[in-house]
Amino acid sequence: MTTLSSSVKPKATPSLRKRLRLDALGNWIFLLPGLFFFFGYMVYPILRVLWMSFTDYRYLSREPAQWVGLQNYVNAFADPLVYDGLSRAAQFTLMFLPGTIILPLLLAVLVDRVEHRTIATIYRVILLIPAVIPGPMVFVLWKWLYNFQIGPINYILVEVLHIFTPQTAPQWLGGTSLTLPAVAIFEVWWGLGYHTMFFLAGLAAIPKELYEAARIDGANEWKLLWHVTIPRLRPILAVLVVLRFGSAMAVIDEYLIFGGFNRASPTYTWTVYMYDLAFKIGDWLQGYAAAIGWIGAFSMMFVVAGLLYIFRPQDG
Amino acid sequence: MTTTTQMNSHANDHRRRRRMGVIIRHVIINAFMLVILVPLAWVLLLSVKSIPDAYSGTLWPEVFDFSHYSFVLQKIDTLPRNLFNSVYVTAATVVITTVCAVLAGYALVHLDVPGQKYVVFLLVASLYFPVRVVSLISIFEIQRTLGLINTTSGLILPYVTLNLAISILIMRSIFEQVPHELIDAARIDGCGPWKTLWTVGVPLITNGLVVVIIVNFVTAWGEYLLAATLTNDQAVRTLPVVLAGAHGGMGQWAWPRIAAVYVIAITPGIVAFGFAQKLFFQGLMEGALKA
Numbered sequence: 001m002t003t004l005s006s007s008v009k010p011k012a013t014p015s016l017r018k019r020l021r022l023d024a025l026g027n028w029i030f031l032l033p034g035l036f037f038f039f040g041y042m043v044y045p046i047l048r049v050l051w052m053s054f055t056d057y058r059y060l061s062r063e064p065a066q067w068v069g070l071q072n073y074v075n076a077f078a079d080p081l082v083y084d085g086l087s088r089a090a091q092f093t094l095m096f097l098p099g100t101i102i103l104p105l106l107l108a109v110l111v112d113r114v115e116h117r118t119i120a121t122i123y124r125v126i127l128l129i130p131a132v133i134p135g136p137m138v139f140v141l142w143k144w145l146y147n148f149q150i151g152p153i154n155y156i157l158v159e160v161l162h163i164f165t166p167q168t169a170p171q172w173l174g175g176t177s178l179t180l181p182a183v184a185i186f187e188v189w190w191g192l193g194y195h196t197m198f199f200l201a202g203l204a205a206i207p208k209e210l211y212e213a214a215r216i217d218g219a220n221e222w223k224l225l226w227h228v229t230i231p232r233l234r235p236i237l238a239v240l241v242v243l244r245f246g247s248a249m250a251v252i253d254e255y256l257i258f259g260g261f262n263r264a265s266p267t268y269t270w271t272v273y274m275y276d277l278a279f280k281i282g283d284w285l286q287g288y289a290a291a292i293g294w295i296g297a298f299s300m301m302f303v304v305a306g307l308l309y310i311f312r313p314q315d316g
Numbered sequence: 317m318t319t320t321t322q323m324n325s326h327a328n329d330h331r332r333r334r335r336m337g338v339i340i341r342h343v344i345i346n347a348f349m350l351v352i353l354v355p356l357a358w359v360l361l362l363s364v365k366s367i368p369d370a371y372s373g374t375l376w377p378e379v380f381d382f383s384h385y386s387f388v389l390q391k392i393d394t395l396p397r398n399l400f401n402s403v404y405v406t407a408a409t410v411v412i413t414t415v416c417a418v419l420a421g422y423a424l425v426h427l428d429v430p431g432q433k434y435v436v437f438l439l440v441a442s443l444y445f446p447v448r449v450v451s452l453i454s455i456f457e458i459q460r461t462l463g464l465i466n467t468t469s470g471l472i473l474p475y476v477t478l479n480l481a482i483s484i485l486i487m488r489s490i491f492e493q494v495p496h497e498l499i500d501a502a503r504i505d506g507c508g509p510w511k512t513l514w515t516v517g518v519p520l521i522t523n524g525l526v527v528v529i530i531v532n533f534v535t536a537w538g539e540y541l542l543a544a545t546l547t548n549d550q551a552v553r554t555l556p557v558v559l560a561g562a563h564g565g566m567g568q569w570a571w572p573r574i575a576a577v578y579v580i581a582i583t584p585g586i587v588a589f590g591f592a593q594k595l596f597f598q599g600l601m602e603g604a605l606k607a
Contacts (some may be wrong), residue, residue: 024430027509030423031435034416034484041477042447043438045454052453059457107348110341125593126349129356132530132585134538136556140578144362145355150571152358152375193352201601242444250446253540257560271449278453279545286453293450304444 053290060284072291081263082292085270086299088180092269093248095184100191100244101237107192108199109225124200127193135190139254142186146172173258175265183254183267195240202236203229238311242304249300270296356582363575370571384576394550394558395577401468402537402555402581409475409536413483414528416476418521421487422513426499436488439481448478452545459546466548474546475536483528490524491517493602523599526592534585555581 053072057065076082111127114120130138145151154169164170172182210228219227230237252271259267261276268276270292278289362370363384365377388395423429424436455474456465464470494517502512518525543557550558559581562574589596 024428027423027427027429030419030427030509031429031432033412034420034480035435037412037416037473037476037480038439038442041455041458041474042442042451042480045451045458046445046447048454048457049450059460107345110345113341114345123345123349124597125590126352128589128593128596129586130352132534132589133582134534134556134585136538136540136560137578137582139540140556140559141355141359144571144575145358150362150370155375189351189355192348197600204601246444246446250449252449256544257540271446274449275452275545279456290453293453297446297450300446301444 049290049293052287053294055287057287057290058284059286065287068287072288073295075288076291076295081268081273082270082295085268085273085292086296088266089249089251089269089271089296091266092180092184092251093245095181096187096248097241097244099184099188100195101240103188104192104195105199105230105233105237108196108203109229111196112200112203124197127196129193130190131194131197133190136253136257138186138190139257142182142189143173143258145186146182175259175262175267177266179259180266183251183258187248187251187254191244198236198240199233202233206232234311235313238308241311242307245307246300246304249303250296359575359578363572363579365572367570367572370575381572384573385580388573388576388580392573392577394553397551398553398555398558399580401553405468405471405475405554406533406536408469408472409478410529410532412472412476413480413532414525416480417483417487417528418513418518418525420484421491422517424484424488425491426494426496426512426517427509436485439484442481443485448541452541455542456545465546466552468547468552468554471539471543471546471554474542475539478535478539479532483532486528486531487521487524490521490599490602494520523595523602525599526595527599530585530589530592530596533588537581537585 052065054067054069055065056068056071111120111123114123133141145153148154148169148171151172153172154164157163158166158169170176170178172178206229211224214224214228250271251269252275255267255269255272256275259265259272261272261280262268274289274292274296277285277292358375361375361377364380364382366379366381369377369379389399420435424432429435459465459470459474462470464473498516498520499512502516503509507515538556539554540556540560543554544560547553547557555577559574559577562569562577
């Protein structure tokens with residue numbers, strides 16, 4: 001507004017311009033409530049944790065925290081559990097990410113072609129049901145589905161299909177090598193509908209004439225998918241890959257609910273290690289935990305930058 | 317003649333193949349729908365099984381037993397309390413976050429706010445950073461300083477931020493669909509920014525409001541990490557923490573009873589979504605997904 005009025009009327013009276021400037025500052029009131037929470041419970045805590053990571057900070061200590069420079073980081077780089085933690089998180093991400101992108105993409109392509117309006121609506125409603133179930137509730141549900149005693153998955157494998165006996169039945173969430181894939185499966189389940197909706201919104205924006213033209217040129221369905229659909233969905237793909245990479249690397253609730261604090265378990269990732277050090281181990285080494293948190297975050301940012309580069313907008 | 321019959325049979329062939337394609341497509345889609353629905357059907361069935369049925373593992377109950385619902389609400393001391401805690405924390409979080417998001421989204425699109433570029437940049441950047449995990453240690457410290465550890469109300473403050481950035485960005489993209497001319501016209505008529513927002517803006521953004529409310533409802537209703545870290549006593553805790561800690565045994569926490577608690581816990585979200593479904597989809601398509 002300021003620039004507009006001054007360019008139209010180059011000789012605006014100073015008092016008017018001043019008033020507009022004051023208005024603009026007054027408009028900040030609209031942002032204040034949101035920014036109060038944003039800075040108070042997001043920006044400040046992150047910076048505070050960064051500061052802690054350079055100190056020997058402990059909640060319970062009466063002494064003020066001492067600045068220790070990079071000591072926590074030096075210790076962390078010599079700590080095999082930090083590497084294990086990061087590598088476990090990365091393994092999980094590799095198991096989870098392809099499924100949670102490719103399956104919804106294929107499903108969206110199929111649902112997008114459904115012409116019957118009522119049926120299409122029913123599909124969409126079912127797709128979004130898991131998305132309105134909170135994450136931790138999903139984890140609790142699957143903890144039971146995988147359960148040894150009452151879980152239907154092992155019941156079907158043992159009693160119905162007779163693939164296993166009760167003695168050999170798989171221990172899904174018991175911290176075995178099956179645990180991370182088992183977690184990845186239900187994470188894909190949870191995101192299936194929501195991600196499909198994402199892609200459906202993208203597909204709705206592709207002009208149908210593009211397909212007609214390509215079909216007349218003799219392209220088959222796979223070629224259409226590869227050369228018409230996927231390039232058009234590129235921006236949505238980029239957002240989903242980066243966001244899901246971020247959530248997969250930083251998974252913590254699931255691991256706390258299933259795995260607990262067994263350091264040998266594949267669910268003991270850097271996030272659980274950080275939590276364990278900060279809140280569970282008697283020493284309460286918050287300074288060290290803070291450093292591990294930042295190392296995890298920094299490694300993630302490194303990959304995110306790479307992903308954003310790969311998915312950078314391309315001309316033409 | 318021969319050519320026409322050939323063409324006819326060719327067309328028939330084509331049509332038949334198309335119909336096969338449609339059938340196969342629906343079969344595949346329905347397989348996915350089953351995968352989504354079966355786990356939920358299982359827990360629903362578990363909640364109405366008799367206790368012996370539940371432990372025998374059979375999938376279809378031999379005896380339907382609906383008494384678990386009344387049992388858990390009457391006989392588990394803290395459960396009504398936990399339910400109330402969840403309702404209270406969720407309602408407060410949803411109201412505060414939605415108000416913050418509407419005000420900020422409106423200001424970022426329709427008002428002249430110096431420095432708004434930086435605000436948007438920070439909001440987007442926060443989506444890519446593992447905020448929840450990294451900030452936890454400091455949030456514990458803040459709550460301890462404020463004396464809010466082990467209080468239910470204390471959870472509301474950090475809960476507001478869980479979806480704040482995405483909510484503001486959603487509202488921003490919804491407000492971008494509101495024509496500037498409408499807002500300007502109201503202002504020329506002498507409405508201040510507040511009145512303009514209330515009388516012109518809000519009626520036009522109801523779809524986006526539904527999206528923001530549902531997204532925040534779902535997160536706050538099911539939040540686990542902060543609730544488990546910042547509270548200790550069963551009576552202060554919210555439903556998800558209690559459920560996650562429940563190990564099926566005998567007595568109070570027999571499996572069908574936990575399943576009944578579970579169904580009580582997930583039903584509000586699904587019902588709310590069912591009612592708001594149409595508005596929700598319109599909101600998603602109008603730009604929530606593009607935010």
